[in-house]
Amino acid sequence: MKLFSFWRSLASYRVRIALNLKGLSPEVIDVDLMKGHQRDPKFREVNPMMALPALVDGEGPALFESLAIIEYIDEVYPQPPLLPKEPKARARVRGLAQIVAADSHPLIVPRVREYLAREFKIDEAGVAKWAQHWHQAALSGLEEHLATEKDTGTYCQGEQVTIADICLASQVAGANFFKVDLTPYPTVNRIVAACAKIDAFARAHPLKQPGAPATT
Ligand SMILES: N[C@@H](CCC(=O)N[C@@H](CS)C(=O)NCC(=O)O)C(=O)O
Known part of the structure; x- marks a missing residue:
């Protein structure tokens, strides 16, 4: 592989x-x-x-x-398993994951940031503001789901680690790259902290990979 x-x-x-x-x-x-x-x-x-x-x-x-x-x-x-069995729980997990992977992340990838800078002459601070805005939009939606829905547990979906937790961890890592203030999102922070205690998450973190700087 x-x-x-x-x-x-x-x-x-x-x-x-x-x-x-x-x-x-x-x-x-x-x-x-x-x-x-x-x-x-x-x-x-x-x-x-x-x-x-x-x-x-x-x-x-x-x-x-x-x-x-x-x-x-x-x-x-x-x-x-990374998805729950029950159909509504599966749809919820996939929905949370897609807020990250389909709604938010595509707006902040290098090709989009580079296009904003090159074609529209947006400076570095402007591009950073763009990235922060789309991070905050996703984090607000995620926080509202996770803080108010009864299915939320230690992880996004009860006690099972799912694709939603995987995506949530990536959203928060990205928010940290762009210096987004995470204090308005306590449930997101709690779940990501629980995930960070799992070796599989900790070893996969961007800053643990070869070539990564000590901090960003
Ligand atoms: N929706 C894709 C996103 C793929 C993507 O845009 N990956 C970024 C890195 S996270 C990339 O390689 N970007 C290259 C570029 O934007 O030029 C996925 O979830 O795999």
């Missing part, structure tokens, strides 16, 4: 957590997003969207999109 990844990539972080939870240790191939290596023709053959992560399990072509990869891993390596 081969994982195309980069320390700072939040979508790769999500997949690293899932792999760790399943006890899988793929060969890691680093694609340096800060040097634009995702646009190299060789990587474009792996993922035509020029984005991380990509996973090759056995024969290619590579799997792409973090949530699709995580559900693949969960189907092929079912223990421990």
